[in-house]
Amino acid sequence: MPDGSNTPSRRSVVVSEFTNSVLDPKAPMLGPVENGGTIIANTAPGCWGPMITPRLRGGHEVTQPVFVEGAEIGDGVAIRIRDITVTSIATASGHDSSPEGFCVGDPYVAARCPVCDTVWPETHVEGIGQDAVKCDVCGNAVKPFEIVHGYTVTFDDTRAVGLTLPKEAAETIAQQADHYSALPDNSRQHSILTYAPSGMPGTLVRMRPFMGQLGTCPSIAMPDSHNAGDFGAFLVGAPHNYGITAEQLAEHKTDGHMDIDAVRAGAILVAPVKVPGAGIYMGDMHAGQGDGEIAGHTMDVSGSVTLQVEVVKNYLLDGPVLFPLEEDLPPMARPFTAAEMAKGAKLASKWGVSGIEPLAPISVIGTAANLNDAIENGLARAAKLLDMTVAEVRNRATINGAIEIGRAPGVIQVTFLAPLARLDAVGLGSYAREQYGL
Secondary structure, rough: OOOOOOOEEEEEEEEEEEOOOOOOOOOOEEEEEEEEEEEEEEEOOHHHHHOOOOOOOOOOEEEEEEOOOOOOOOOOEEEEEEEEEEEEEEEEEEEOOOOOOEOOOOOOOOOOOOOOOOOOOEEEEEEOOOOOEEEEOOOOOOOOOEEEEEEEEOEEEOEEEEEEEEHHHHHHHOOOOOHHHOOOOOOOOOOHEEEEEEOOOOEEEEOOOOEEEEEOOOOOOHHHOOOOOOOOHHEEEEOOOEEEEEHHHHHHOOOOOOOOOOOOOOEEEEEEEOOEEEEEEEEEEEEEOOOOOOOOOEEEOOOEEEEEEEEEEOOOOOOOOEEHHHHOOOOHHHHOOOOHHHHHHHHHHHHHOOOOOEEEEEEEEOOOOOOOHHHHHHHHHHHHHHHHHHHHHHHHHOOOOEEEEEEEEOEEEEEEEEEEHHHHOOOOOHHHHHHHHO
């Protein structure tokens, strides 16, 4: 928590500090920010940059958590995403492989130099390309990850579209990697632009920025990218310092690493509180992504983020709930129009139905080691939240919703129209009304 138990809360907290890629509930937090206050952060790229920076221990580089006044264990925090702005001029990404010998069990968590056998070695950059990251101790190229097929992409000035570049342009950008990636001053990662990948040049892409990491601090020290049921499964029985049991994973994670493309400006995310003050953190901003992030990685960028946070007392779930923008809802889960309601009223009158139940969209996040188990987790969470059977949730998600994939191998959304009275009963109805004008 913040230094000094009597530290006064602030209406807004500006964040420019980062963790070493480990979320540790015992580490100091920033703030406190008042209940209803604002958090403004300058975030560093996730995924590839940290993945090629062996001294970072989690595969991402997220912001130092912020203490929220009044947030207690068992509560939730509603996070209104007010703004997400991409500041990178270019980035690089691609499908990966992990060369043998460069890690202890997990290349995201425990990178190793195979020549001097240093774990989490300090490194520096010499030149460009996939052998450019060198061990400070022995000079060997340390690469826990390689790009199998990748691309360098640059963005237009309005941050509406991007274009992938040929080899010469990618190498020009690689010479000034930190500049083009707009790495924040306190970031410790090597920019992935250094690798200068140049597959599929001339491909135009849309920008639709969102946060791959957004949530609350887990209640045990956990590598940041593994704060979810799928990546977290790699920690179970792991040989490095962050190995845990399956029971510990289920108890302590908060599923802050979702890679759900609907976690973007205008959405409302409700996250569980498992440590005093919640510890709001963020990172892994993406310029855009299709559902599933099927390449394993996407366009990681630096950017600025503005959040407004509000404590939700006695939150029932151990994972997040999302109220996406209406345009991000699956077609069957969108609120009914006035014309549809009028037709429904005629049916009700014809068949003696006393009234049409008010419904509102909700998206319950499920995570697990694989997609099938993640669906079961999401269904169980939704049933618990709304005090209904899993069978009923299945029916509602089938006729008035969808199962959406956030990330393979195991992050999903159970999105459907839920009884508004059930949302009111658990203190979430007001967010549905706010988001969808109900």
